[in-house]
Amino acid sequence: MALWRVRATVDDRPGYLSVLTASLALRSVNILAVQVHTTEEGAVDDFLVDAPDTMTEADLMAAVVKGRGRDAFVARAEAEGLVDQPTRALALAGRLVHEPDALAETVLPETLAALLDATDVRWRPEATTDLPGFHGGRMVLADPAGGSYEVLRALPAFTPAEYARAQALVEVAATLQRQDRARRQHREQIGMLLPDGTELVLRPAVQDDVPAVREMIEDCSPATLRHRFRGVTRREGAVADEARLRRLLEPSNGVTLLAVAPGSRVVAMATLLVEGDLGEATVLVEDGWQRRGLGTALMRRLHAHAEGSGLAALTVHVAADNVAMLRTLRRLGADRFERDGAQVSVTLATAAETPATSGQ
Structure with missing residues (x-):
């Protein structure tokens, strides 16, 4: 037989x-x-x-x-093949739990290939115009962390049940990745002591911080939001948009840091976005925590991160009436200020640029 x-x-x-x-x-x-x-x-x-x-x-x-x-x-x-498909899917999900370190790169594609008897599984980090779904022997799965997976096989054509199982597996993997990042980033948190003696915790942001960051944003005044988000107001609804916050907390080309007060309350965030050898920094501090040295401390941290990453310079776009931030950037050594209407673009050199500059 x-x-x-x-x-x-x-x-x-x-x-x-x-x-x-x-x-x-x-x-x-x-x-x-x-x-x-x-x-x-x-x-x-x-x-x-x-x-x-x-x-x-x-x-x-x-x-x-x-x-x-x-x-x-x-x-x-x-x-x-004697193992029924639900049992097989659960067994493959168990592999994701035990191998979180290389989920996106190898483990999940291999798991999807085994689940679907696929010939090829590719992860696309960039946004795609393809909608999640399947047609014949091609399937597109949405990755909650960003991007998508393309799954291919010659025969037979994919079915709705197979698509549902595969998408569920991708979502399990995304959850495991977030939890793993949260565990690792929890170990990376450091204590911060403000000049007035207040103790805070500074740590990288994760997706699970969305509710706390939204609450902080809702507590900020319109003037503070305008300084941070370049004219966007809370009333317009774009600031606390779920998708925008998720991209902001874990940017694909940078890092976002959060300052957390006792009681796990987020009171400030700072973001560094990288393009080539340049970085763009932004800081948002809740009104009640301003003028206490927190913005300066966060900007110093972003500057140090830029230097450690080998960036040549850091750019900060500041509202012309944001006197406190302009003063902070001068104290950090910024010497290039270019005004364009109501906005000032400030360039802050890093140590990575110093040797080339001093040799001229």
Whole structure:
């Protein structure tokens, strides 16, 4: 006897599955497992069967056609196929739990390939115009962390159930990645002592900080928000937008730091975005925490991060009436101020630029 995988579409009407199984039984084909996928074209029946050694692929295909099956797919199977698909999916999800370090790069693509019997799985970090879904042997899965996965196989065509399982697996992986980052970043947090003796914690932001950061933003005055978000007001609704906050907290090309007061309350955030060898820094401090040295401390931290990353300079776009921030940047050594209307672009050199500058 030999194991085969058989997939065929039949009309989603009473009795049609029994016609197909009877046709297989008449040829001494033993059905070991079956799944039924409901689609717009009909019911897709996926069998794992044990057939006589003398039976060929053409014989099985003929039996399927005789049983009113269409769009048939027949291929030899391995003993691993005896595990039902829900159990198989759970086992593969368990692998994600035990190997969080390389989820996006290797583990998740390999897991998706095993789950779907795919020939190729590719992760796209950039935004794509393709909507999540599937067509034939191509599937696009949305990655909650950004980007998407493209999954390819020749035959058979993907089904809604397979797509749902794969998307669920991607979402499990994204959750595990966030939790792993949170654990690692928790270890990276440092204490901060303000000049007035107040103790804060400074740490990298994670996706789970969205509610706390939104609360901080809602507590900020319109003037403070205008200075940070260049004219955007709370009333316009764009500041606390969920998608925008998620991108802001974990930017793909930089880092966001949060200052956390006792009680896990976020009172300030600072973001460094990198493009080439230049960085752009922004700082937002809740009104009640301004003029206490917190903005200066955060800007120093971003400057140090830029130097450690080998950036040539740091640029800060400041409202012309934001006297406190302009004064802070001067204290940090900024010597280039370019005004354009109501905005001043300030350039702060880093140590990485010093050797080239001093040699001229």
